[in-house]
Amino acid sequence: MPYGVQHLKQQIPLLDYLRKRSWEAQPMGSQEFVGLCPLHPESRPSFYVNAAKNVFYCHGCGRGGDLVRFVELSLNLSFPETLVHLNQELGSSDPCRDQVLRETVGFYRNQLGLHADACAYLRSRGLRDAGIIQQLGIGYAPGGMLRQHLTRLGYPIELLLQRGIIVHGGQDAFYRRIVFPCFDGNRIVNIYGRSIHKEAPHRFLPGSRGGLFAWSTVASSSDVILVEGPFDLAVLWQAGFVNTTCAFGTRLNQTQLLQLCDQLNRMVFIAFDSDSNGAGQNAARSLARQLERAGLNVRIVDLPEGQDPNSYFISGATSADFHHLLHEAHSL
Ligand SMILES: [Zn+2]
Numbered sequence: 329m330p331y332g333v334q335h336l337k338q339q340i341p342l343l344d345y346l347r348k349r350s351w352e353a354q355p356m357g358s359q360e361f362v363g364l365c366p367l368h369p370e371s372r373p374s375f376y377v378n379a380a381k382n383v384f385y386c387h388g389c390g391r392g393g394d395l396v397r398f399v400e401l402s403l404n405l406s407f408p409e410t411l412v413h414l415n416q417e418l419g420s421s422d423p424c425r426d427q428v429l430r431e432t433v434g435f436y437r438n439q440l441g442l443h444a445d446a447c448a449y450l451r452s453r454g455l456r457d458a459g460i461i462q463q464l465g466i467g468y469a470p471g472g473m474l475r476q477h478l479t480r481l482g483y484p485i486e487l488l489l490q491r492g493i494i495v496h497g498g499q500d501a502f503y504r505r506i507v508f509p510c511f512d513g514n515r516i517v518n519i520y521g522r523s524i525h526k527e528a529p530h531r532f533l534p535g536s537r538g539g540l541f542a543w544s545t546v547a548s549s550s551d552v553i554l555v556e557g558p559f560d561l562a563v564l565w566q567a568g569f570v571n572t573t574c575a576f577g578t579r580l581n582q583t584q585l586l587q588l589c590d591q592l593n594r595m596v597f598i599a600f601d602s603d604s605n606g607a608g609q610n611a612a613r614s615l616a617r618q619l620e621r622a623g624l625n626v627r628i629v630d631l632p633e634g635q636d637p638n639s640y641f642i643s644g645a646t647s648a649d650f651h652h653l654l655h656e657a658h659s660l
Contacts (some may be wrong), residue, residue, distance in 0.1 A: 333396060336414040342395045343379045345417070353377065365389060367401055425491060428483050429516045432493055435477055436467025436502075436519075443468050449506060449524040454563045454642040464508065464542060464562060469521060471503030473629045492534040501533065508558045510576070512538035512583065520558065520576055533577075539583045540573040552588065553597045553629075553654075554615075556608070560599070560637035565646040578611035580618075589622050595656055599629040601636035608636070616660050627657035 331339070343361065346353070353361035354373070365375035365386045374388035385392030391401060399410045419425070440446055440461070446468035455461060472474070475494045479485065488494045495501050505521030517538040522529045540546070541558055542565075549571035555561050557574055564572040575584050577599060588596060596619055601608035609628075616626040629655065631640055640650070 330411065331418060332417045333411065336411070336418060337357070337382060337395050339418055340395060340414060341379065342382050342384060342398065343377055344393060345398070346377065351621055355434060367391060420628060424483075424487060426515055428478065428487055428491055428493065429509075429519065431478060431481065432474060432481070433465060433467060433477075433507070433516055433519065435474060436469050436507045437465065438467075439460075439470055439473075440466065440468040446470075446506060446524060453559045453638060455559070455566065457566045460562060460565050463545075464565070465556070465569050466562075467507045467509075469500065469502035469505045469507050471500050471505075474500045474502075502531065503527065505531065508541065510538040510541065511543070512536065514544075515615055522559070530576075536583075537576060538580065540575055540580075540587050542573055546571055546573045547587070549591070550591060550593070551595045551597065553599055553635050554588075555599050556601055557636075563638050563641040564650070567650060569647075569650065578608070580615070585618075585622065588619065588624060592623075593625060595625040595627065597654055598629050599631065599637050599653075602631040602633050604634055613660060620660065627654075627659060629653050629657045 343353075346366065349366070351361035351363055351366055356376070359378055359379045359380040361379065362373045363375055363377075364370055364373050365388050367375075367386065368389050370388050375384060375386045377384045383392065383394050384398055391397075393401075395414070396407070396410055399405060399413055400407065403413065405413060429443050433612065446596070450461065450466070455466075475485075475488065475498065478488055479495070485494070492501055502519070502521040504525040504527070505523050507522075508520045509516045510518040510520055515538075517536050518533050520537075523529050523531070541561060541573075544553055549568070551571055553564060553569055553572040555564065555572055555574045556578055557576065560573045561574045575581070580588070588594065596617055598612045598619075600612040608628075612628050616628055619626045631637065637650075
Protein backbone atom coordinates (compact mmCIF):
# COMPACT_ATOMS: atom_id res chain seq x y z
CA MET A 329 0.00 0.00 0.00
CA PRO A 330 1.78 3.19 -1.14
CA TYR A 331 1.93 6.12 1.27
CA GLY A 332 0.36 9.50 0.50
CA VAL A 333 2.04 12.88 0.20
CA GLN A 334 1.63 14.00 3.81
CA HIS A 335 3.09 10.79 5.26
CA LEU A 336 6.02 10.86 2.83
CA LYS A 337 6.82 14.49 3.65
CA GLN A 338 6.70 13.75 7.37
CA GLN A 339 8.83 10.63 7.11
CA ILE A 340 11.42 11.96 4.68
CA PRO A 341 12.63 15.40 5.83
CA LEU A 342 13.77 17.46 2.85
CA LEU A 343 17.13 18.10 4.48
CA ASP A 344 17.76 14.36 4.98
CA TYR A 345 16.78 13.67 1.38
CA LEU A 346 19.26 16.30 0.13
CA ARG A 347 22.09 15.20 2.44
CA LYS A 348 21.71 11.59 1.33
CA ARG A 349 22.45 12.93 -2.15
CA SER A 350 25.60 14.66 -0.92
CA TRP A 351 24.16 18.17 -0.67
CA GLU A 352 26.60 20.14 1.47
CA ALA A 353 25.09 22.93 3.50
CA GLN A 354 26.14 25.64 5.92
CA PRO A 355 23.81 26.34 8.81
CA MET A 356 22.33 29.86 8.86
CA GLY A 357 20.74 30.06 12.28
CA SER A 358 19.07 27.09 13.90
CA GLN A 359 16.69 25.96 11.15
CA GLU A 360 18.06 27.46 7.93
CA PHE A 361 20.73 25.96 5.71
CA VAL A 362 22.35 27.23 2.56
CA GLY A 363 24.36 25.50 -0.16
CA LEU A 364 24.86 25.23 -3.90
CA CYS A 365 21.65 24.74 -5.85
CA PRO A 366 21.31 21.08 -6.95
CA LEU A 367 19.02 22.17 -9.78
CA HIS A 368 21.58 24.10 -11.81
CA PRO A 369 25.33 24.78 -11.88
CA GLU A 370 26.42 27.69 -9.69
CA SER A 371 29.53 28.77 -7.84
CA ARG A 372 27.97 30.79 -4.99
CA PRO A 373 25.44 29.15 -2.65
CA SER A 374 21.93 30.46 -3.19
CA PHE A 375 19.83 27.41 -2.31
CA TYR A 376 18.15 27.75 1.10
CA VAL A 377 16.40 25.03 3.09
CA ASN A 378 14.20 25.73 6.06
CA ALA A 379 14.26 22.51 8.07
CA ALA A 380 11.37 23.49 10.35
CA LYS A 381 9.02 24.30 7.46
CA ASN A 382 10.54 21.51 5.30
CA VAL A 383 10.81 23.76 2.23
CA PHE A 384 13.50 25.13 -0.09
CA TYR A 385 14.01 28.29 -2.10
CA CYS A 386 16.77 29.17 -4.56
CA HIS A 387 17.61 32.83 -5.11
CA GLY A 388 19.57 31.84 -8.21
CA CYS A 389 16.80 30.21 -10.23
CA GLY A 390 13.82 31.44 -8.26
CA ARG A 391 12.44 27.96 -7.74
CA GLY A 392 11.15 26.70 -4.42
CA GLY A 393 8.70 24.40 -2.71
CA ASP A 394 8.51 21.21 -0.69
CA LEU A 395 10.10 17.76 -1.03
CA VAL A 396 7.67 16.69 -3.75
CA ARG A 397 8.42 19.81 -5.79
CA PHE A 398 12.15 19.25 -5.37
CA VAL A 399 11.94 15.66 -6.61
CA GLU A 400 9.78 16.69 -9.57
CA LEU A 401 12.32 19.35 -10.56
CA SER A 402 15.54 17.49 -9.86
CA LEU A 403 14.54 14.17 -11.43
CA ASN A 404 12.13 15.60 -13.99
CA LEU A 405 9.32 13.34 -12.76
CA SER A 406 5.54 13.72 -12.93
CA PHE A 407 3.60 13.91 -9.66
CA PRO A 408 2.58 10.19 -9.69
CA GLU A 409 6.16 9.18 -10.58
CA THR A 410 7.42 11.31 -7.71
CA LEU A 411 5.17 9.48 -5.26
CA VAL A 412 6.48 6.13 -6.50
CA HIS A 413 10.06 7.36 -6.12
CA LEU A 414 9.46 8.63 -2.57
CA ASN A 415 7.70 5.43 -1.56
CA GLN A 416 10.76 3.50 -2.75
CA GLU A 417 12.98 5.90 -0.84
CA LEU A 418 10.97 5.33 2.32
CA GLY A 419 10.84 1.56 1.82
CA SER A 420 14.58 1.33 1.33
CA SER A 421 15.48 3.31 4.42
CA ASP A 422 12.67 2.51 6.84
CA PRO A 423 14.58 2.07 10.13
CA CYS A 424 11.99 -0.41 11.38
CA ARG A 425 12.51 -2.68 8.36
CA ASP A 426 16.28 -2.55 8.81
CA GLN A 427 16.00 -3.15 12.53
CA VAL A 428 13.80 -6.22 12.17
CA LEU A 429 16.33 -7.87 9.85
CA ARG A 430 19.21 -7.10 12.22
CA GLU A 431 17.18 -8.57 15.07
CA THR A 432 16.41 -11.67 12.98
CA VAL A 433 20.06 -12.22 12.07
CA GLY A 434 21.06 -11.81 15.73
CA PHE A 435 18.45 -14.34 16.79
CA TYR A 436 19.63 -16.86 14.20
CA ARG A 437 23.24 -16.41 15.25
CA ASN A 438 22.33 -17.22 18.83
CA GLN A 439 20.49 -20.33 17.69
CA LEU A 440 23.46 -21.81 15.86
CA GLY A 441 25.29 -23.16 18.89
CA LEU A 442 22.08 -24.62 20.33
CA HIS A 443 21.42 -27.04 17.47
CA ALA A 444 23.73 -30.00 17.05
CA ASP A 445 22.35 -30.85 13.58
CA ALA A 446 23.21 -27.34 12.34
CA CYS A 447 26.77 -27.58 13.68
CA ALA A 448 27.14 -31.04 12.16
CA TYR A 449 26.01 -29.64 8.81
CA LEU A 450 28.63 -26.87 8.95
CA ARG A 451 31.31 -29.45 9.73
CA SER A 452 30.11 -31.58 6.80
CA ARG A 453 30.63 -28.50 4.56
CA GLY A 454 34.17 -28.15 5.88
CA LEU A 455 33.59 -25.22 8.25
CA ARG A 456 35.50 -25.54 11.48
CA ASP A 457 36.77 -22.06 12.29
CA ALA A 458 34.48 -20.43 14.89
CA GLY A 459 36.07 -17.03 14.22
CA ILE A 460 35.11 -17.16 10.54
CA ILE A 461 31.61 -18.43 11.30
CA GLN A 462 31.21 -15.40 13.54
CA GLN A 463 32.84 -12.98 11.12
CA LEU A 464 30.50 -14.03 8.31
CA GLY A 465 27.47 -13.70 10.59
CA ILE A 466 26.41 -17.30 9.96
CA GLY A 467 23.36 -18.43 11.94
CA TYR A 468 20.71 -21.13 12.04
CA ALA A 469 16.96 -20.86 11.50
CA PRO A 470 15.37 -23.77 13.34
CA GLY A 471 11.87 -22.66 12.26
CA GLY A 472 8.87 -22.07 14.48
CA MET A 473 10.57 -19.73 16.96
CA LEU A 474 11.33 -16.44 15.24
CA ARG A 475 7.81 -15.06 15.01
CA GLN A 476 7.28 -15.45 18.75
CA HIS A 477 10.64 -13.85 19.49
CA LEU A 478 9.98 -10.80 17.28
CA THR A 479 6.37 -10.20 18.33
CA ARG A 480 7.47 -10.38 21.95
CA LEU A 481 9.93 -7.58 21.16
CA GLY A 482 7.01 -5.54 19.83
CA TYR A 483 7.42 -5.93 16.05
CA PRO A 484 3.98 -5.92 14.38
CA ILE A 485 2.95 -9.03 12.43
CA GLU A 486 2.30 -6.82 9.36
CA LEU A 487 5.96 -5.81 9.26
CA LEU A 488 7.12 -9.43 9.52
CA LEU A 489 4.76 -10.43 6.71
CA GLN A 490 5.77 -7.45 4.59
CA ARG A 491 9.45 -8.29 5.02
CA GLY A 492 8.76 -11.97 4.22
CA ILE A 493 10.23 -13.19 7.52
CA ILE A 494 7.01 -15.01 8.21
CA VAL A 495 4.70 -16.37 5.53
CA HIS A 496 0.97 -15.90 5.23
CA GLY A 497 0.15 -19.07 7.10
CA GLY A 498 1.96 -17.46 10.06
CA GLN A 499 5.01 -19.77 10.06
CA ASP A 500 8.62 -18.63 9.93
CA ALA A 501 9.80 -18.39 6.31
CA PHE A 502 13.06 -20.19 7.09
CA TYR A 503 12.91 -23.70 8.51
CA ARG A 504 16.03 -25.74 9.24
CA ARG A 505 18.33 -23.49 7.26
CA ILE A 506 21.86 -22.24 7.75
CA VAL A 507 21.56 -18.50 7.17
CA PHE A 508 23.90 -15.79 5.91
CA PRO A 509 23.11 -12.05 6.15
CA CYS A 510 23.23 -10.14 2.83
CA PHE A 511 24.43 -6.55 3.01
CA ASP A 512 24.10 -3.41 0.97
CA GLY A 513 26.83 -1.22 2.45
CA ASN A 514 26.26 -1.43 6.20
CA ARG A 515 22.60 -2.36 5.94
CA ILE A 516 21.35 -5.93 6.13
CA VAL A 517 18.93 -6.11 3.20
CA ASN A 518 18.25 -9.83 2.89
CA ILE A 519 19.04 -13.26 4.30
CA TYR A 520 20.17 -16.32 2.35
CA GLY A 521 19.08 -19.64 3.79
CA ARG A 522 20.62 -23.01 2.85
CA SER A 523 18.43 -25.94 3.78
CA ILE A 524 20.08 -28.68 5.84
CA HIS A 525 17.08 -30.92 5.27
CA LYS A 526 14.88 -31.86 2.33
CA GLU A 527 13.43 -28.46 1.35
CA ALA A 528 14.52 -26.50 -1.71
CA PRO A 529 18.21 -25.90 -1.03
CA HIS A 530 18.46 -22.16 -1.70
CA ARG A 531 16.12 -19.45 -0.51
CA PHE A 532 16.14 -15.68 -0.01
CA LEU A 533 13.65 -13.28 1.50
CA PRO A 534 11.75 -11.20 -1.07
CA GLY A 535 13.49 -8.06 -2.38
CA SER A 536 17.02 -7.04 -3.24
CA ARG A 537 19.88 -9.41 -2.43
CA GLY A 538 22.24 -6.49 -1.87
CA GLY A 539 25.87 -6.38 -2.87
CA LEU A 540 28.68 -8.93 -2.99
CA PHE A 541 28.90 -11.11 0.11
CA ALA A 542 31.35 -9.96 2.80
CA TRP A 543 32.37 -7.07 0.55
CA SER A 544 33.35 -4.80 3.44
CA THR A 545 36.30 -7.13 4.09
CA VAL A 546 37.20 -7.77 0.45
CA ALA A 547 36.75 -4.28 -1.04
CA SER A 548 40.31 -3.09 -0.47
CA SER A 549 41.87 -6.06 -2.33
CA SER A 550 43.27 -5.53 -5.79
CA ASP A 551 43.00 -9.30 -6.47
CA VAL A 552 39.56 -10.73 -5.79
CA ILE A 553 38.39 -14.35 -5.99
CA LEU A 554 34.74 -14.70 -7.03
CA VAL A 555 32.94 -17.96 -6.18
CA GLU A 556 29.33 -19.12 -6.59
CA GLY A 557 28.23 -19.73 -3.04
CA PRO A 558 28.89 -18.74 0.55
CA PHE A 559 30.18 -22.21 1.50
CA ASP A 560 32.83 -21.95 -1.21
CA LEU A 561 33.72 -18.58 0.24
CA ALA A 562 33.83 -19.84 3.82
CA VAL A 563 36.33 -22.65 3.14
CA LEU A 564 38.51 -20.31 1.11
CA TRP A 565 38.56 -17.77 3.93
CA GLN A 566 39.46 -20.61 6.26
CA ALA A 567 42.37 -21.48 3.99
CA GLY A 568 43.59 -17.87 4.14
CA PHE A 569 42.00 -16.48 0.96
CA VAL A 570 40.05 -13.67 2.65
CA ASN A 571 39.92 -11.78 -0.64
CA THR A 572 37.11 -14.14 -1.71
CA THR A 573 33.58 -12.89 -2.33
CA CYS A 574 30.42 -14.33 -3.87
CA ALA A 575 27.26 -13.12 -5.62
CA PHE A 576 25.08 -16.11 -4.61
CA GLY A 577 25.06 -17.50 -8.12
CA THR A 578 26.87 -16.93 -11.38
CA ARG A 579 25.40 -13.56 -12.37
CA LEU A 580 26.10 -10.18 -10.86
CA ASN A 581 23.46 -7.57 -10.20
CA GLN A 582 24.21 -3.91 -10.91
CA THR A 583 25.34 -3.17 -7.35
CA GLN A 584 27.75 -6.12 -7.38
CA LEU A 585 29.16 -5.18 -10.77
CA LEU A 586 29.82 -1.62 -9.61
CA GLN A 587 31.54 -2.94 -6.48
CA LEU A 588 33.97 -5.05 -8.53
CA CYS A 589 34.63 -2.07 -10.78
CA ASP A 590 35.37 0.37 -7.96
CA GLN A 591 39.13 -0.20 -8.27
CA LEU A 592 41.00 0.39 -11.49
CA ASN A 593 42.95 -2.61 -12.82
CA ARG A 594 41.45 -5.00 -10.31
CA MET A 595 42.14 -8.68 -11.09
CA VAL A 596 39.15 -10.99 -10.65
CA PHE A 597 39.70 -14.76 -10.42
CA ILE A 598 36.45 -16.52 -11.25
CA ALA A 599 36.36 -19.89 -9.44
CA PHE A 600 32.96 -21.37 -10.33
CA ASP A 601 31.84 -24.98 -10.06
CA SER A 602 33.41 -27.40 -12.50
CA ASP A 603 30.17 -29.20 -13.40
CA SER A 604 30.38 -32.22 -15.65
CA ASN A 605 27.84 -30.56 -18.01
CA GLY A 606 30.03 -27.46 -18.29
CA ALA A 607 27.37 -25.10 -16.86
CA GLY A 608 29.70 -23.49 -14.32
CA GLN A 609 32.49 -22.98 -16.86
CA ASN A 610 30.08 -21.52 -19.43
CA ALA A 611 28.78 -19.12 -16.80
CA ALA A 612 32.37 -18.22 -15.89
CA ARG A 613 33.26 -17.39 -19.49
CA SER A 614 30.12 -15.33 -19.99
CA LEU A 615 30.79 -13.38 -16.80
CA ALA A 616 34.46 -12.97 -17.73
CA ARG A 617 33.44 -11.30 -21.00
CA GLN A 618 31.12 -8.94 -19.12
CA LEU A 619 33.82 -8.03 -16.58
CA GLU A 620 36.43 -7.46 -19.26
CA ARG A 621 34.07 -5.11 -21.07
CA ALA A 622 33.75 -3.24 -17.77
CA GLY A 623 37.53 -2.80 -17.72
CA LEU A 624 38.59 -5.49 -15.24
CA ASN A 625 41.35 -8.05 -15.60
CA VAL A 626 39.89 -11.52 -15.43
CA ARG A 627 41.27 -15.04 -14.95
CA ILE A 628 39.26 -18.25 -14.96
CA VAL A 629 40.23 -20.86 -12.38
CA ASP A 630 39.81 -24.48 -13.47
CA LEU A 631 38.89 -26.81 -10.64
CA PRO A 632 39.19 -30.58 -11.09
CA GLU A 633 36.13 -31.97 -12.88
CA GLY A 634 33.07 -32.30 -10.68
CA GLN A 635 34.47 -30.09 -7.93
CA ASP A 636 33.53 -26.70 -6.58
CA PRO A 637 35.81 -24.82 -4.18
CA ASN A 638 33.86 -26.18 -1.22
CA SER A 639 34.09 -29.83 -2.22
CA TYR A 640 37.70 -29.33 -3.33
CA PHE A 641 38.77 -28.40 0.19
CA ILE A 642 36.52 -31.01 1.81
CA SER A 643 38.20 -33.65 -0.36
CA GLY A 644 41.53 -32.68 1.18
CA ALA A 645 42.97 -29.89 -0.94
CA THR A 646 45.30 -27.46 0.82
CA SER A 647 45.99 -23.73 0.51
CA ALA A 648 49.02 -24.61 -1.61
CA ASP A 649 46.82 -26.63 -4.00
CA PHE A 650 44.50 -23.67 -4.47
CA HIS A 651 47.45 -21.29 -4.89
CA HIS A 652 48.58 -23.56 -7.67
CA LEU A 653 45.13 -23.34 -9.34
CA LEU A 654 45.26 -19.54 -9.13
CA HIS A 655 48.71 -19.61 -10.68
CA GLU A 656 47.40 -21.76 -13.55
CA ALA A 657 44.27 -19.64 -14.04
CA HIS A 658 43.83 -18.48 -17.62
CA SER A 659 42.30 -15.57 -19.45
CA LEU A 660 39.43 -16.03 -21.91
ZN1 LIG B 1 18.67 27.28 -8.22
